[in-house]
Amino acid sequence: MKIPFKYTLRNLKTRRLTTALTVTGIAAVVFVFAAVLMMAYGIQKTLIETGSDDNIIALRKAATGEITSIIMVDQANILSTFPNIAKTSDGKPLLSKEIVAVINLSYSEKKGGIGNVTVRGVTAEGIQLRPNVKLVEGRMFQWGSREVIVGSSIHKRFQGTNVGEKIKFGGDQWTIVGWFDAGGSGFDSEIWGDEIQLAAAFGYTGAYSSILIRLDRQDAFEDFKNGFNKDLRLQTLDVKREKQFYAEQSEDMAMFIRILGIVVTVIFSLGAMIGAMITMYAAVSNRTVEIGTLRALGFRRRNVLAAFLVESLVLSLIGGSAGLILASFLQFFNISMINFGSFSELAFNFSLSPDIVISSLLFSVAMGIIGGFLPSVRAARLNIVEALRTS
Numbered sequence: 144m145k146i147p148f149k150y151t152l153r154n155l156k157t158r159r160l161t162t163a164l165t166v167t168g169i170a171a172v173v174f175v176f177a178a179v180l181m182m183a184y185g186i187q188k189t190l191i192e193t194g195s196d197d198n199i200i201a202l203r204k205a206a207t208g209e210i211t212s213i214i215m216v217d218q219a220n221i222l223s224t225f226p227n228i229a230k231t232s233d234g235k236p237l238l239s240k241e242i243v244a245v246i247n248l249s250y251s252e253k254k255g256g257i258g259n260v261t262v263r264g265v266t267a268e269g270i271q272l273r274p275n276v277k278l279v280e281g282r283m284f285q286w287g288s289r290e291v292i293v294g295s296s297i298h299k300r301f302q303g304t305n306v307g308e309k310i311k312f313g314g315d316q317w318t319i320v321g322w323f324d325a326g327g328s329g330f331d332s333e334i335w336g337d338e339i340q341l342a343a344a345f346g347y348t349g350a351y352s353s354i355l356i357r358l359d360r361q362d363a364f365e366d367f368k369n370g371f372n373k374d375l376r377l378q379t380l381d382v383k384r385e386k387q388f389y390a391e392q393s394e395d396m397a398m399f400i401r402i403l404g405i406v407v408t409v410i411f412s413l414g415a416m417i418g419a420m421i422t423m424y425a426a427v428s429n430r431t432v433e434i435g436t437l438r439a440l441g442f443r444r445r446n447v448l449a450a451f452l453v454e455s456l457v458l459s460l461i462g463g464s465a466g467l468i469l470a471s472f473l474q475f476f477n478i479s480m481i482n483f484g485s486f487s488e489l490a491f492n493f494s495l496s497p498d499i500v501i502s503s504l505l506f507s508v509a510m511g512i513i514g515g516f517l518p519s520v521r522a523a524r525l526n527i528v529e530a531l532r533t534s
Contacts (some may be wrong), residue, residue, distance in 0.1 A: 275325055306320060444523040
């Protein structure tokens with residue numbers, strides 16, 4: 144014979160204060176746990192969405208990012224002659240030879256300080272290869288001029304990045320003529336300008352950082368790579384799908400955040416489990432006679448054990464759900480941190496996924512089971528006669 148579930152709910156309602164304190168403690172831990180996972184997932188999502196399934200990227204072998212990659216002009220010219228490269232409307236290979244550099248800009252007055260920002264020199268084909276980039280205000284920079292456009296995150300977070308203002312880098316003044324939105328991808332944290340002008344400003348004479356290529360069909364990658372690997376003139380380079388490249392960029396950052404966050408969460412969770420344990424021990428002490436009565440009515444030890452464990456689980460699930468709901472509001476916040484691959488700032492949003500929801504609830508359930516197990520065992524092992532004599 145099982146103890147009715149409403150008995151558990153009634154007991155939680157009776158001890159409102161201890162219930163509220165325990166739920167608050169568990170909610171705080173789950174909030175931190177979920178926030179850490181949302182941050183790591185937000186970084187991965189932002190960087191993965193930066194890449195396209197249709198594009199591949201060539202870089203120097205072993206380069207950790209575009210900023211540490213160098214491709215010589217003769218190698219770039221060889222690449223542009225490869226088969227399976229899509230063509231532009233005027234018959235040119237659809238690829239973009241780009242340079243990437245990092246500059247310093249001052250944050251907005253509200254935040255203060257100086258941050259690293261990626262500057263990308265692109266070609267007309269480079270813009271064509273990224274159809275998700277949309278100009279929001281102003282106009283596109285003119286080729287051959289000292290004009291740039293800035294990503295939406297740069298526009299929001301840094302001083303002097305409005306249309307019409309000038310920023311100084313590479314030994315010259317650059318006029319901002321527009322700002323663009325890249326759909327929440329990593330390009331929102333970049334400044335774009337004419338590749339030739341920026342290469343001259345940063346001293347990229349006879350070299351590029353990366354080459355972005357569109358294949359004539361998605362399944363042509365293996366054929367392209369086989370030809371690429373056989374060409375002895377390109378042995379210092381590597382080529383991979385653009386999405387894979389950005390996914391790899393996010394791995395180290397996401398792993399670092401997860402490990403750091405989980406260590407902090409585990410420490411906090413010890414406090415929450417102790418809180419749940421104290422609450423359940425107090426419940427057992429206050430209801431000794433009640434437990435003796437239940438046993439006298441015929442409820443078995445395992446029924447009492449199950450009832451107290453369910454009570455602990457309900458506490459943890461309420462706390463876990465509350466913490467998860469609070470964490471979900473973080474999706475409205477946009478933050479930034481240094482991208483280990485580019486050494487520049489990357490803006491991103493906290494992102495919630497079904498996996499994070501499930502993980503957070505399972506984590507709260509684990510805290511409930513661990514915190515409530517020993518008090519539940521104590522309740523189940525109470526002697527009927529001694530429990531009734533306690534009155």
